[in-house]
Amino acid sequence: MKAFIFDLNGTMIDDMSYHTSAWEDILNNDLGGNFSYEQVKQNMYGKNSEVLVRMFGENYFSDEQMTALSFEKERRYQSAFLPKLQLLPGLSEFLETAYLQNIPMAIASAAIPFNINFVLDNLNIRKYFSAVVSADDVEISKPHPETFLKAAELLGMPPAECVVFEDAPKGAEAAANAHMQCIVLTTTHQTEEFSYLSNILNFSSDYTSDYLKDLLV
Incomplete structure (x- = not known):
């Protein structure tokens, strides 16, 4: 990855x-x-x-x-x-470490730019992302793969070399449709809701898990 x-x-x-x-x-x-x-x-x-x-x-x-x-x-x-606006526990450190390792990163969201900018600018994390794909940039939303495929294209990376971070079944399904592996954050949905998908690498409640730390070793 x-x-x-x-x-x-x-x-x-x-x-x-x-x-x-x-x-x-x-x-x-x-x-x-x-x-x-x-x-x-x-x-x-x-x-x-x-x-x-x-x-x-x-x-x-x-x-x-x-x-x-x-x-x-x-x-x-x-x-x-x-x-209440803040990153999930461990994500600030995760982004900084990945950034220092020159791992390309993108945001691929169904949100409109107004909403994405609200997060990036208030949390001052825009520098970490080489590409941002919003609702305005795609014709068909998740679970169609367009959002993730466009992000991979903007990063200049083959889909198979990208790992997606998602919280929703439809988003993880979009990753599967893009032939990408997926890590699920269990902030919103239960693990059993993803049981029909075969591309899930890991379920984590936040970014402090050993699995996610090991991704950057």
Whole structure:
């Protein structure tokens, strides 16, 4: 493995409950839905527009409405999460060590740039990443492999030499579809939810595990 590709939300920062709560608020209180927290959580993958289509159906919202709702959801998420914003335990040291070893690293996320920049700039970690792939850079979201394949291309690395860090089954499935191995951070989903995948190298609660430390030895 010669390059690392990171999902962002739930993988580098433990924030997925804040995303779920922001969506639940908008879907139910603003848009008149009647969705449980668990329903929102299970459907919260891919682009924001895809979440809205998944919950309300095709052609329910115009493109302009979905763009406005997407930014409002991220505004509420950022407002709630900013006081808690921090990298997962051990990740700061992991990134610095990998950086000093000249291991190419990228972020490949379904988040919009507004949300990715919120994390990179507030935590001052942009220097570690040679490439960033956002929702705006792909046509088809995870579990389609486009997000990870584009990140590998930008790094100049063959997919087979990249390892993906993910927290969600659909993300790990996207890695499998890109013919990449995957390490799962168990911030959001249980290990049994990944049982249908054969590309999982390891499950870790954070970046302090011996397995992850050994990757950089």
